[in-house]
Amino acid sequence: MKDITPVKIEKPTVEITKPSYSARSRIYVRSVKGMLETIRRVFGFVFLGIFAIAPWIQFRGQQAILFDLAEQRFNIFTLTLWPQDLTILAYIIIVSAFALFFVTTFAGRVWCGFMCPQTTWTWIYIWFEEKIEGTRNKRIKLDERKMDADKLTRKGLKHFAWVSVALLTALTFVGYFVPINELFIDFFTFNTTFWVAFWVIFFTACTYGNAGYMREIMCTHICPYARFQSAMFDKDTYTVSYDATRGEQRGPRSLKLSPDEVHKKGLGDCIDCNLCVQVCPTGIDIRNGLQYECINCGACVDACNGVMDKMGYEKGLIRFTSEHQLAGGVTKVMRPKLIGYAVVLVLMSALLVYDIVSRAPLDVDIIRDRNSLFRETNEGLIENVYTLKILNKSQLAQTYSVEVLGLTQPKFIGNSSVTVKGGGVYTLPISVAVNPNNLEEGTQRIYFKVTTSVDGDIVEVKERSTFIFTGV
Structure with missing residues (x-):
């Protein structure tokens, strides 16, 4: 069964004379090397x-x-x-x-x-x-x-x-x-x-x-x-932690005492110098346990290691470790x-890379003329009017050729080749006219194909539209 025993959190002692609310006390951060x-x-x-x-x-x-x-x-x-x-x-x-x-x-x-x-x-x-x-x-x-x-x-x-x-x-x-x-x-x-x-x-x-x-x-x-x-977080997450088993009881001691003599007096390795608090940018005492204010900057680790060096003790009283390691167990990295x-x-x-690599360097948008569905030309052809928006997604000028697919012998009225500056949008008004004998009444699906060459590779985009003819 999962252990749901509440975690005991040791809070810093607060003086009785301190008001329940006070203005923020400024934190004077001490410099540290390590x-x-x-x-x-x-x-x-x-x-x-x-x-x-x-x-x-x-x-x-x-x-x-x-x-x-x-x-x-x-x-x-x-x-x-x-x-x-x-x-x-x-x-x-x-x-x-x-x-x-x-x-x-x-x-x-x-x-x-x-x-x-x-x-x-x-x-x-x-x-x-x-x-x-x-x-x-x-x-x-x-x-x-x-x-x-x-x-x-x-x-x-x-x-x-x-x-x-x-x-x-x-x-x-x-x-x-x-x-x-x-x-x-x-x-x-x-x-x-x-x-x-x-x-x-x-x-x-x-x-x-x-x-x-x-x-x-x-x-x-x-x-x-x-x-x-x-x-x-879980019990295998590496966080800045204080080894209470090794550090308590904390207290000052003479540099002349060996670690064994210190331990016989009932003292741990922590000399209670408070340097770990003075170097903390959020002003917490890491010895009170894991706190949400800790940003894992490791300043207290460097400060404590420096003190341990001076005292002749083993480093790592405060270190990056997991809850399992502090309890004497082994950290499970692959979980x-x-x-x-x-x-x-x-x-x-992988999806991000694929989306970037497969991304077409141009985009085409087609807008049909909304004033009329179609009209008959003087030549007796059925004409539909469109506006093409050609977006050059590259940063260099590109020349694009435009053609229409899906109709029999269409007559393309407008520029079939245009040059668009890098990062520019070109608005191309065109008309497509077809002999009514080659059309069926109603709506027919057509495609506009826009083609260009980028670094020697042919790039083309097909955009779907409709050609409308309801009979005359």
């Missing part, structure tokens, strides 16, 4: 670099990545997505979601701790705080001081750095939606449009507020991921939930 901190910085720099550089890349004389909302098209190097390509966007969202589910089931909230933009920008802002205002203790003392020239200068420099980073972030982000080469020049010369300026200022304010002030509030109260991620997420992820990724 392997996980290095990995986190590498991830941060890589993804930050991609974010900053990507919109500046040019491809075939134009911005390689441009989400042009005004023209309703997304350019990603050779790929141009239109509203008709909604399935590709849906596949991308589904693949991203299941990738997140898979990683969370395996290693908890490592996305939050290592790659989330909120976390990355928060650490950037904390870095400026430390460089300008000093270490954690110096920042606390600085905030306790009355305002003087030194404090005003430091605070001013810090906020100037924050606003500068926020502005560069906003300009880069908006640069994914409007040509970035023109954006920077137009913005700083006050020649940009109202809406572009509005969104730059809006995202500047959001970045400044989120990374400068809200910080852990985004992770603990606003981000929905913090609320539903526990549904993907049904994880395998299920992996299978769906591979399947949806």
Whole structure:
């Protein structure tokens, strides 16, 4: 039977004198060095670099990545997505979601701790705080001081750095939606449009507020991921955990005492230095057990390992581990939930690739003339009028030939060959006339075939329509 014994959660003790509600106390994050901190910085720099550089890349004389909302098209190097390509966007969202589910089931909230933009920008802002205002203790003392020239200068420099980073972030982000080469020049010369300026200022304010002030509030109260991620956890999920069996009873001790002497005194390996709390960006005490506020950044792991090194103890008092390992068991990596997420992820990724590869580089839409079903020409032919919308989904100009199928000896009135610029839409009015002797009364199914050559390969699209003749 499944064990449904409630999990005991040890909550931090709260002083009786503390009011039931109080304003948010600021978290002063202490800097830390270690392997996980290095990995986190590498991830941060890589993804930050991609974010900053990507919109500046040019491809075939134009911005390689441009989400042009005004023209309703997304350019990603050779790929141009239109509203008709909604399935590709849906596949991308589904693949991203299941990738997140898979990683969370395996290693908890490592996305939050290592790659989330909120976390990355928060650490950037904390870095400026430390460089300008000093270490954690110096920042606390600085905030306790009355305002003087030194404090005003430091605070001013810090906020100037924050606003500068926020502005560069906003300009880069908006640069994914409007040509970035023109954006920077137009913005700083006050020649940009109202809406572009509005969104730059809006995202500047959001970045400044989120990374400068809200910080852990985004992770603990606003981000929905913090609320539903526990549904993907199980006893084999790797999370940042405190080994209470090894660490308790916690307490200070002399460096001269060996581990055996410490254990004889009834003490565990935890010296109760509280460094794990001081380095935590969400301000929790990991020793109180698994908490939804933990973003698995591993800062407490590096801090604790550093202390264990100084004390001469074995590392790993706080580490990435599973509930089964903490209980003395073995972690089952290959389990049904994880395998299920992996299978769906591979399947949806394959469908995404297939949809992109098999996607035709053109789209055709046919609109019949609504003023009349048909008309008789001076030559006695029966004529139907159509409007063809030819969408060139590629980024290079293409020449298309048009022909009609399904009629006997049709007379094509209009251009049978047109050239459409890259990413352009061409409206082609045409008429199709047929000898009434070759027609049956009623509605006949016909096809318009549009053909072009892309990189030496023949590409054609057949679009169905109708030819109407009710007798004369």
